Amino acid sequence: DAKTTQPPSMDCAEGRAANLPCNHSTISGNEYVYWYRQIHSQGPQYIIHGLKNNETNEMASLIITEDRKSSTLILPHATLRDTAVYYCIGAGFQKLVFGTGTRLLVSP
Amino acid sequence: DAGVIQSPRHEVTEMGQEVTLRCKPISGHDYLFWYRQTMMRGLELLIYFNNNVPIDDSGMPEDRFSAKMPNASFSTLKIQPSEPRDSAVYFCASTPRLAASKNIQYFGAGTRLSVL
Numbered sequence: 001d002a003k004t005t006q007p008p009s010m011d012c013a014e015g016r017a018a019n020l021p022c023n024h025s026t027i028s029g030n031e032y033v034y035w036y037r038q039i040h041s042q043g044p045q046y047i048i049h050g051l052k053n054n055e056t057n058e059m060a061s062l063i064i065t066e067d068r069k070s071s072t073l074i075l076p077h078a079t080l081r082d083t084a085v086y087y088c089i090g091a092g093f094q095k096l097v098f099g100t101g102t103r104l105l106v107s108p
Numbered sequence: 109d110a111g112v113i114q115s116p117r118h119e120v121t122e123m124g125q126e127v128t129l130r131c132k133p134i135s136g137h138d139y140l141f142w143y144r145q146t147m148m149r150g151l152e153l154l155i156y157f158n159n160n161v162p163i164d165d166s167g168m169p170e171d172r173f174s175a176k177m178p179n180a181s182f183s184t185l186k187i188q189p190s191e192p193r194d195s196a197v198y199f200c201a202s203t204p205r206l207a208a209s210k211n212i213q214y215f216g217a218g219t220r221l222s223v224l
Contacts, residue, residue, distance in 0.1 A: 034211055043112075043199050043215030044151070091211050095141075095164065098151040 002027035002090025009103040012082075018075040020102050022088030025069040031092045033064060035073045037084040044087065044098070047073065078106045112216035114200050120222045126188040129219045131200030132181055141201040141213060142175055142185050151199070157183065190223045197221070 005023040012018040024033060035047040048055055048062045050071070055062045061074040075082055087101040113132040121127055133140045141156040155165040160177045168175070172191070177183040187194055197220050201213040 032211065038151075043201070043218050044213075045215065046212050049212065089211075095153050095156060096211055096213065097153070100150060 002031050004088045004090055004099055006086075006088050006099065006102045008100065009105070012075075012078045012104060012106050014080055014106055014108050015077055018073075018078040018082065018104060018106070020073040020075075020086050020088075020104065021070065022073070023070045024088070024090045027068055027090040028092070031090045033062065033068075033071050034089040034091060034096065035060070035062065036087045036089065036096075036098070037082075038087070038101070039081075039084040047086075078104075080106050080108065082106050112200055112202055112214055114198075114216035114219050116219060117217065118220045118222075120224065121190055122224050123191055124189045125223075126186065127190045127194075127221060127223075129185040129198050129200075129221070131183045131185070131216060133183070133200070133202030134214055135181065136204060137202035137214070138180075138205040139203045139213075140177060140183050141203075142183070143199040143201065143215075144196045145199065145218075146196045154185070187221075190221075192223045195221055195223050 002024045003026050032049050032051050034049040036044045038044045047059050050062045050064050064071045083106045085101040085103050087098050089096050115130045139158050142154040143151055145151045154167040155175045157177045175185045197218045199215050199218045201215040203213045
């Protein structure tokens with residue numbers, strides 16, 4: 001699995017976009033970038049994943065740089081319920097390795 | 109679908125006792141994963157199964173831990189004997205067959221284990 005680096009914490013105002021960065025400079029060509037989040041006292045929840053192209057779903061958007069060394073998860077209109085730890089994981093067809101993630105606090 | 113179901117949600121036991129954690133994966137999912145989460149070590153994969161067969165148990169901490177999957181709809185993680193350092197939240201997750209989606213895992217709510 002690729003080593004990923006994320007800021008330990010971030011703040012965001014409710015209704016604003018939350019942009020969570022992730023560095024994965026050692027990611028290999030066949031490894032995807034996955035994002036999960038874990039709300040307090042719950043199990044991790046899959047958000048989105050991508051290989052090269054930017055991706056969007058009902059939860060978030062994923063922007064991957066052309067060299068694939070970094071990516072940004074975008075929550076377009078953060079709500080209080082988006083307060084959670086967000087994990088960025090570089091992985092191929094093997095087990096996920098969760099790091100320490102970014103603790104996002106969304107405030108009113 | 110009800111999602112991945114784990115039981116019990118909370119377990120308090122005394123050191124030396126046997127503990128059994130249970131998991132029912134999402135119907136039709138071929139992969140099942142057991143994780144452990146602690147403040148010190150974060151979220152760690154213990155073992156995973158494919159079609160009820162253990163594939164990788166390299167994360168199982170020691171022989172006191174064992175996991176079984178007797179059928180596609182049920183798995184257990186057993187600790188015998190339990191020790192205080194086993195106190196953690198244990199998560200079960202499942203995922204369907206497709207190779208790329210193996211890493212889109214659906215997690216249960218977890219079992220919080222306290223060993224006194």
